[in-house]
Amino acid sequence: MKMPEKQRRYCPNCDTHTEHTVRKESQGPRLNPSAHSKGQRKGERREKGYGNSGKSSKQVSGEKPTRRVDLRYKCEECGREQTIGRGFRVKRLEIER
Ligand SMILES: [Zn+2]
Numbered sequence: 546m547k548m549p550e551k552q553r554r555y556c557p558n559c560d561t562h563t564e565h566t567v568r569k570e571s572q573g574p575r576l577n578p579s580a581h582s583k584g585q586r587k588g589e590r591r592e593k594g595y596g597n598s599g600k601s602s603k604q605v606s607g608e609k610p611t612r613r614v615d616l617r618y619k620c621e622e623c624g625r626e627q628t629i630g631r632g633f634r635v636k637r638l639e640i641e642r
Contacts, residue, residue: 547639556620556627563622567640570615611636 554565591599611634619626 546635546637547641550640550642552618554618554627554629556623556625558623558625559620563620565618565620565627568617568619569638569640570617614638 552565553562556563613634614632616632617626
């Protein structure tokens with residue numbers, strides 16, 4: 546889908562509706578690759594051969610056709626950036642200038 550770059554949105558800092566610039570947040574690298582969750586470590590142990598395969602046995606392969614977008618709205622008045630909601634699922638997002 547296409548989205549206009551400039552949108553009129555509510556800014557909680559200015560407490561009114563102002564012009565906002567939309568941008569997509571890029572996914573950065575993981576901060577600490579050694580620190581992962583208990584479930585992840587469990588899965589790694591299972592893959593090595595300990596225990597049974599658990600929930601990995603019924604894991605479906607393949608990517609989902611859509612991804613959730615991570616959008617940031619920057620207020621033109623005060624310059625603050627907001628994340629609004631959790632985004633939405635879309636195949637491809639274009640920000641129009
Ligand atoms: Zn503002």
